[in-house]
Amino acid sequence: MAAQPPTESEDAALSMTMAVVASSPAPLLMLDGTLNIVAASTSFCAAFGIDPATAPGSDVFALGAGEWNIPQLRSLLDATVSDAAKVDSYEMELRRPGCEDRCLVIQAQRFAYLDLEHTWLLVAVSDVTQARADKRSKDEALAQNRVLLQEVRHRVANSLQIIASVLLQNARRTPSEETRTHLRDAHNRVMSVAALERQLSAADDGDEDVPLHAYFTRLCESIASSMIADPDQLSLAVEGGDGVVPARVSVSLGLIVTELVINALKHAFPEGRRGKITVDYEFRGPNWTLCVCDNGVGMPSDPALVHTGLGTSIVQALAKQLQASVEVEPAHPGTKVSIEHTQIALVDDDAKPPRPALVVERPAA
Incomplete structure (x- = not known):
């Protein structure tokens, strides 16, 4: 028609x-x-x-x-x-x-x-010619910044290792046992930060997420190599953590693990005691729990002997940044420290009493 x-x-x-x-x-x-x-x-x-x-x-x-x-x-x-x-x-x-x-x-x-x-x-x-050109320029700038960041991290890690070496040399030379202990603590913390920088530099291939299990494994290997003289007598293992987190979160988690592991190495195994430290990370949807557990001597029975220190303050501050709570409890034997982030309350969690936001450092035996 x-x-x-x-x-x-x-x-x-x-x-x-x-x-x-x-x-x-x-x-x-x-x-x-x-x-x-x-x-x-x-x-x-x-x-x-x-x-x-x-x-x-x-x-x-x-x-x-x-x-x-x-x-x-x-x-x-x-x-x-x-x-x-x-x-x-x-x-x-x-x-x-x-x-x-x-x-x-x-x-x-x-x-x-x-x-x-x-x-x-x-x-x-x-x-949209200009918009696409701006996006390309932005992507190129981000790529250049990423390369520069990796280079900075590499140089920072090298510098930290040099500082750690100087601290260790001074610790060996000083006649004061108290000064020697403080210098060794400083050495261990500097080495842990250097290890963090190296792990982040190696993991940063352009993605914003860091695989936790591999990250924790490399971190604990670095700590063990600098602080555990006999791996047959004292071991450090990583369990769980099959997931990824943003790089900024991995930094905080890595520092928490470092502080808790160092604390356990210092206090949980006096007089050459044999034992094991385990780092475990568990995902439950948006919720997660990080645990550092040892089978050492455990917490002092006398509350007067329990004290807090720099490591405690660091862990508490980092946990607060992650909107997580901190709990310390006996592990029978040993001690278990948990950092828990709860975004959505689970049914099973309703019956549990609230966890105190407390971390303690054990005094040396």
């Missing part, structure tokens, strides 16, 4: 639509069912170097020097005319001889008037 001529009402609506399109501050095109231009906004013509007087009636793919004749765009507009698809966001490169390439986002909407015999397309064109 032949198409009916537009009615008076349709002519009025069409004229109004054409006027709106022509005056639009955004680049717009109105096309008929054969993809010829019915109206083009002044902003479109100005943006893409099109003569406003010659645009109406032209084939959209013949605009300019033919740079709009892109097969993918033709297919998408044909599909939109037939109502088989809707071009919500099609990104394309516009290449015109003698001009810089431009990145465009095309949106096309089919609509019909009254008798449904006349089909029209409204095509919106957004120039």
Whole structure:
């Protein structure tokens, strides 16, 4: 059946639509069912170097020097005319001889008037060239910063090892046992921070997440190599932790593990006592628990002998940053320190009494 001529009402609506399109501050095109231009906004013509007087009636793919004749765009507009698809966001490169390439986002909407015999397309064109260039520049800057960060971490780790060596040499030379103990503690802490920096530098391949099991394993190997003289007598193991956390979280968790392991090595195994320290990390959805447990001599039975120190303050501060609570309890034998983060209360947790936010350091025997 032949198409009916537009009615008076349709002519009025069409004229109004054409006027709106022509005056639009955004680049717009109105096309008929054969993809010829019915109206083009002044902003479109100005943006893409099109003569406003010659645009109406032209084939959209013949605009300019033919740079709009892109097969993918033709297919998408044909599909939109037939109502088989809707071009919500099609990104394309516009290449015109003698001009810089431009990145465009095309949106096309089919609509019909009254008798449904006349089909029209409204095509919106957004120039995102600068936005894409900015994103590329940002990505390049981030990549450069990542390389610089790895280099800084590597240099910091080397510098920390030098400082640790100086501290250890001074500890060996000093006649004061108290000074020697303080210097060795400082040496161990500096070495642990150096180990953290090395692990983060090795793990940072561009991803923001750090696999915890491998991270804890390498960290504990570094601590053990510097503080455990006989691995057959005293061992340090990592269990659980099959998951990933953001790098910033891994730093805090690594420091907590370091402080708790050092504390256990110092106090849990006096007089050459044999034993084991275990680091365990468990995920339960958004909730998690970090445990450092030893099978050493346990906590003093006399509360007067229990005291807090620098390590306790560090663990408490780091746990607070992670919105976690800290608990110390007997392990029979030994001691278990748990850092627990609860974002969603589980049914089984309702019956449990609240855990005190307390960590203690045991005095040397």
